[in-house]
Amino acid sequence: PPPPPPPVPFTGAPATQLLDLGLAAPATALSVSADGAELVAVSVAGGAAVVWASTPAPGAVARTLPLAASGALPAGEIASVGVSPDGSTFLAVGAGAGGITAALTRTADGAIAGLFGGAPVAGLSGPAAAAAARVAAASGPAVYVWRREVSGGGRLMHTLQTGAVFGTVTAMAVAPGGARLAAAASDGSLKVWNIDGSALGGSGSIVAELLQPSASGGGAAPPPPSVALSADGGVVVAPTGTWLRVWLVSPGGSWRLRFTLTGHTQAVRSVAISDDGTRAFSGACDGTARAWDLTTGSLIAELAVGGTSTCVEAIACSPDGTVAVGAGQGDTLVRLWDLARQGTFGG
Numbered sequence: 001p002p003p004p005p006p007p008v009p010f011t012g013a014p015a016t017q018l019l020d021l022g023l024a025a026p027a028t029a030l031s032v033s034a035d036g037a038e039l040v041a042v043s044v045a046g047g048a049a050v051v052w053a054s055t056p057a058p059g060a061v062a063r064t065l066p067l068a069a070s071g072a073l074p075a076g077e078i079a080s081v082g083v084s085p086d087g088s089t090f091l092a093v094g095a096g097a098g099g100i101t102a103a104l105t106r107t108a109d110g111a112i113a114g115l116f117g118g119a120p121v122a123g124l125s126g127p128a129a130a131a132a133a134r135v136a137a138a139s140g141p142a143v144y145v146w147r148r149e150v151s152g153g154g155r156l157m158h159t160l161q162t163g164a165v166f167g168t169v170t171a172m173a174v175a176p177g178g179a180r181l182a183a184a185a186s187d188g189s190l191k192v193w194n195i196d197g198s199a200l201g202g203s204g205s206i207v208a209e210l211l212q213p214s215a216s217g218g219g220a221a222p223p224p225p226s227v228a229l230s231a232d233g234g235v236v237v238a239p240t241g242t243w244l245r246v247w248l249v250s251p252g253g254s255w256r257l258r259f260t261l262t263g264h265t266q267a268v269r270s271v272a273i274s275d276d277g278t279r280a281f282s283g284a285c286d287g288t289a290r291a292w293d294l295t296t297g298s299l300i301a302e303l304a305v306g307g308t309s310t311c312v313e314a315i316a317c318s319p320d321g322t323v324a325v326g327a328g329q330g331d332t333l334v335r336l337w338d339l340a341r342q343g344t345f346g347g
Helices: none
Strands: 014-020 029-032 038-043 048-053 060-066 078-083 089-094 100-106 112-117 128-131 134-139 142-148 154-161 169-174 180-185 190-194 206-211 235-240 243-249 255-261 268-273 279-284 288-293 298-304 312-317 323-328 333-342
Touching (some): 014 298, 029 078, 038 323, 089 134, 112 134, 112 142, 112 154, 128 169, 134 169, 142 169, 142 180, 180 206, 180 235, 190 235, 206 243, 206 255, 243 268, 279 312, 279 323, 288 323, 288 333
Parallel strands (some): 029 312, 078 128, 268 312
Antiparallel strands (some): 014 333, 048 060, 078 089, 089 100, 100 112, 134 142, 268 279, 279 288, 288 298, 323 333
């Protein structure tokens, strides 16, 4: 196939917009559409998902949705929420009635798109992710993967064991194409699995072990608090401390460390990547987010978020990496950056 087009050229400061979405607590999960015209922000503590749209009314909150419209998973029992990369759904996980541990909701109308659970899953307390026909959630050292059914339910396909004998899953992501899943654990390990059955090794097999667990469960570097994959799962990005590491993983499972990106002065808390794997974004506790060119390993732009003590706990980007959104720990605002424009939005 022909090589992908180069990233959109960028010089100067990106257009920036501060959005007050009426969240009761800081956003913990984000998604932004391909054209940057719609974003989804989820606040677990605030108990709601907010959909913002730039049209027809500029800067309007289009919808505010409860995190779980079904009584099978009460809001008070929700541990975490993950938004699908395309923003069409969000997955709330926790411990519900009748063995239900995860509820997938459509952002278009707030309707339940699927309820998931069943033995041996008794309750979920870790990260959640949804993409394509797969949903996944973690509890302790295990990751559970369901296949979405047309009927609205789901079948438990895999129970993936991270082997984190010292703790739990700290971060997880499903590739937008639904072929691969990456999970980091508190023992410092980072693994990638095939979850669609079409790749070498079969569905549920480990594709790559990018970071090895420490011998004692502590280690010199903290465990990755976030991880992101390109659409095909061939590029993986995860932070360790103030660094951002970028790996290339082949269809056959061979892998190599492509870049170690430095520049943040405090711990990196969140990462995102464009579908084609050419652009990444990182948010840190130094009050900044950064945009990176993954074809060269160079910094594209530093994106101010707040004071130097603000931790950027959530970040996401559009599929082409042109638009990014971020949320800080210190307030309930969401920042929207457009790297294809400079100045202010609407200007």
